[in-house]
Amino acid sequence: MPGVLDSILETVGHTPIVRLHHVTDGAAPDILAKVEFFNPGGSVKDRIGLGMIEAAERDGRLKPGGTIVECTSGNTGVGLAIAAALKGYHAIFTMPDKMSDEKIRVLRAYGAQVIVTPTAVEPEDPRSYYSVARRIAAETPGAVLVDQYSNPANPMAHYLSTGPEIWDQTGGRITHFICTIGTGGTITGTGRYLKERNAAIQVVGVDPVGSILHDYFYTGVMPPAHSYAVEGIGEDFIPSVYDFDVIDDIVQVTDGESFRMARRLVREEGMFVGGSCGSAVAGALAYVRDRALGAGAVVVVLLPDSGARYLSKLFNDDWLRENGFHMGERIRGYVTDVLARRGPSPVVTVRPDAAVGEAVALMRRHGISQLPVVDAAGDIVGVLGERDVLAAMFDPVREGRAADETVAALVTNRIAVVEPGTTLSVLGRIFADTDLAVVRSGDALLGVLTKIDLIAFLTDSAGRDGEPGVGRDGA
Numbered sequence: 001m002p003g004v005l006d007s008i009l010e011t012v013g014h015t016p017i018v019r020l021h022h023v024t025d026g027a028a029p030d031i032l033a034k035v036e037f038f039n040p041g042g043s044v045k046d047r048i049g050l051g052m053i054e055a056a057e058r059d060g061r062l063k064p065g066g067t068i069v070e071c072t073s074g075n076t077g078v079g080l081a082i083a084a085a086l087k088g089y090h091a092i093f094t095m096p097d098k099m100s101d102e103k104i105r106v107l108r109a110y111g112a113q114v115i116v117t118p119t120a121v122e123p124e125d126p127r128s129y130y131s132v133a134r135r136i137a138a139e140t141p142g143a144v145l146v147d148q149y150s151n152p153a154n155p156m157a158h159y160l161s162t163g164p165e166i167w168d169q170t171g172g173r174i175t176h177f178i179c180t181i182g183t184g185g186t187i188t189g190t191g192r193y194l195k196e197r198n199a200a201i202q203v204v205g206v207d208p209v210g211s212i213l214h215d216y217f218y219t220g221v222m223p224p225a226h227s228y229a230v231e232g233i234g235e236d237f238i239p240s241v242y243d244f245d246v247i248d249d250i251v252q253v254t255d256g257e258s259f260r261m262a263r264r265l266v267r268e269e270g271m272f273v274g275g276s277c278g279s280a281v282a283g284a285l286a287y288v289r290d291r292a293l294g295a296g297a298v299v300v301v302l303l304p305d306s307g308a309r310y311l312s313k314l315f316n317d318d319w320l321r322e323n324g325f326h327m328g329e330r331i332r333g334y335v336t337d338v339l340a341r342r343g344p345s346p347v348v349t350v351r352p353d354a355a356v357g358e359a360v361a362l363m364r365r366h367g368i369s370q371l372p373v374v375d376a377a378g379d380i381v382g383v384l385g386e387r388d389v390l391a392a393m394f395d396p397v398r399e400g401r402a403a404d405e406t407v408a409a410l411v412t413n414r415i416a417v418v419e420p421g422t423t424l425s426v427l428g429r430i431f432a433d434t435d436l437a438v439v440r441s442g443d444a445l446l447g448v449l450t451k452i453d454l455i456a457f458l459t460d461s462a463g464r465d466g467e468p469g470v471g472r473d474g475a
């Protein structure tokens, strides 16, 4: 019978691409959404579930009646659970406690065992969801740790399905592919396929503020990670699935921007999508604006999952209020507005091999308290701040010789990189954890911003309606 599929697994993939009309706020390019909630398990991760299980079967690690173990923010669990249910495997999943209740219930509905672990611990901590999954896999006879973070079958599933679908559906006219990054499977596999078809296609990642990926991508410095509320994206380590070579740019978004955009996608486009879909679209629009992309561009944004998994969170006004999210956009504007209002000022940097004494002289001459540390290749390698110098001066081990040290000995990672098109919401969130933001465009350093620059800008612009700065509540 030509209209009958053999199992639900055959409905994975072949998701539609739908044009966005209203949330784009007049952006010139065609902005097209690849809507992944049409998969049977409700997310893009259905694509990798079957692929990773079949890879484990092929290499002999997974035998009939065996157990699959995975650490998951929920969606990969569903993708694996569907394939496990049909193939008769047991499934055990570990999940960080920030994930929504709905995701845990869904996995249990598929018959999986779910173990909830603390979110706010380092990946190496024995309580982390990575460590607990590893331990369970080692202790359970016949168990296989799927490990989407290092499993080549994860990006391969996107290379074989997501990439070709997007190429065919756009008739090869796609110019930009934009998606969020979690394990990196989607961006790596899809990006690699698309670039093989047309090397000019730009592949852009979207990263939540608090994740390390954006800054690591641009500087190679591993910044401190901070928590954020959007689920499934961003990392506090670099998974081996990543291929940074296929990524051209990464833009940052805040939780607030993500949730606001996800809610707009439901109300204005009729797409009931999850929080990371809001991140993807908010990031895509920031990129389009920053690069001034025109009408010829065809931008495909991947929307990973459904809003059904977040009814108790971003679609629950009480949860938003309790967690301090304001769905009106009160702060408007971009980094470029702050730079323009402040006026030009020289970017003073120091080399890692300079003496601390030289750095202190620079700080005094320019009346600044922190210096970006930039190596001979022009890469930002960190920051030297007055607090680091002072701590070294009082460090008994250094016996009063701090000024003779090299800057490299005292450099820290308390520095963030932003672009001219970075929103002030992102900049404000960055300053909650970091003291210094370097404004970069390509290889050029355009300026250095500290908290007082943002404070001065917002104070000056308060009440001036219609201009960037502090707008009316709910504006």
Ligand SMILES: Cc1ncc(COP(=O)(O)O)c(C=O)c1O
Binding pocket: 073, 074, 075, 076, 180, 181, 182, 183, 184, 185, 186, 187, 231, 232, 233, 274, 276, 277, 304, 305
């Ligand atoms: C909701 C959601 N969005 C986005 C992603 C990111 O996809 P990837 O892991 O392929 O980078 C994930 C991955 O866990 C996710 O659960």
